[in-house]
Amino acid sequence: MKILVTGGAGFIGSAFVRMAAAEGMHIEMCDKMTYAADILRVDSVKSSISVHTADIADTGAMDAIFSSTMPDAVVHFAAETHVDRSIMNPDEFVRTNVTGTATLLRLAAKYKIKKFVHISTDEVYGDLPADTNLKFTETDPLMPNSPYAASKASADMFVRSYIKTFGLPALIVRPSNNYGPWQYPEKLIPLTIAKALLGEKMPVYGKGDNVRTWLFVDDCANGILDLLKNGAAGEIYNIGSHEERKNIEVITSILDIMKADKNLIEFVPDRPGHDFRYAVETDKINSATGWKSRIEFEEGLFRTVNWYLDNKEWLLRKKSEVEGFVKALMAQYAKGKQSN
Ligand SMILES: NC(=O)c1ccc[n+]([C@@H]2O[C@H](COP(=O)([O-])OP(=O)(O)OC[C@H]3O[C@@H](n4cnc5c(N)ncnc54)[C@H](O)[C@@H]3O)[C@@H](O)[C@H]2O)c1
Incomplete structure (x- = not known):
């Protein structure tokens, strides 16, 4: 095909x-x-x-x-x-x-x-x-x-x-x-790993209570x-998977795997319209194709953290590219207003 x-x-x-x-x-x-x-x-x-x-x-x-x-x-x-x-x-x-x-x-x-x-x-x-x-x-x-x-x-x-x-x-x-591997470090997991490597403060929206299902x-x-x-x-x-985690739990697990300092976590004003929880039923794909998720979150996260540690140069290069954007964003949310 x-x-x-x-x-x-x-x-x-x-x-x-x-x-x-x-x-x-x-x-x-x-x-x-x-x-x-x-x-x-x-x-x-x-x-x-x-x-x-x-x-x-x-x-x-x-x-x-x-x-x-x-x-x-x-x-x-x-x-x-x-x-x-x-x-x-x-x-x-x-x-x-x-x-x-x-x-x-x-x-x-x-x-x-x-x-x-x-x-x-x-x-x-x-x-x-x-x-x-x-x-x-x-x-x-x-x-x-x-x-x-x-x-x-x-x-x-x-x-x-x-x-x-x-x-x-x-x-x-x-x-x-x-x-998983190769994700751009503007997203939660690779950004957290990069910041932990550099010993930088990691901003967490709200109280980090938002729940995501991780696949x-x-x-x-x-x-x-x-x-x-x-x-x-x-x-x-x-x-989807059945692996629901709060953002703060994901961050804490990463810091545990990396044996990094939890004082790096810094709570910042929430993003506007931040969705609280997502979760999906997956019976339909399972009946149609037999598919179900195989990698448990703890195993997947361990593999992911180790991939970024093995590919540190790529991770930190990509992170430096997004630095300006992240700073502008934080300043904007802190002011509590949106641009158009
Ligand atoms: N990452 C997630 O957790 C997630 C979850 C659910 C759904 N999705 C969906 O899965 C798809 C892939 O997500 P991802 O995380 O790999 O995204 P990504 O941002 O890593 O990659 C998107 C790719 O699309 C390319 N692209 C952007 N604009 C384009 C254009 N105008 N013409 C051609 N190419 C263009 C980019 O260059 C990039 O390579 C997206 O449709 C996204 O909405 C992602």
């Missing part, structure tokens, strides 16, 4: 590319190479994939890639993904996540793609109260709270409309929070591969 993978130089997309290439699939990878991309992530399979540098919102460039490669399937990861950046600059999220997805759908219909796998997020459902065992199912309404989540929910609606209006054989995947990135990539092969067109599938 020939697959066009968008966002393949990103964190989850690259894990998928490494896994699919190892299975012998023909991969055409397309990425705009934004700040979040790194081609090093697919270095181990570079001889068996083709790489196209292009913006998914650029119809001409994407049409040229579809017509020259004629893929059987599209697996669409490309997105602006950082919630804090979506609060600072929502326009870029509309452009890539909404216009970019709509562009790909139009081309997928034009080139009669046999399967379109759209990677969404559990954040489209909004959040859950702390004191319940409720979990989101695929039929729950979309109640996005951040500009990032709103842009992803909009993209999901476009996918739905192409299924209904044009009969596009598309399906939507909604993963929960991923963690090891290889488990997620595996689930997406299963759905590419056996997921039904027209359907929506959650992908």
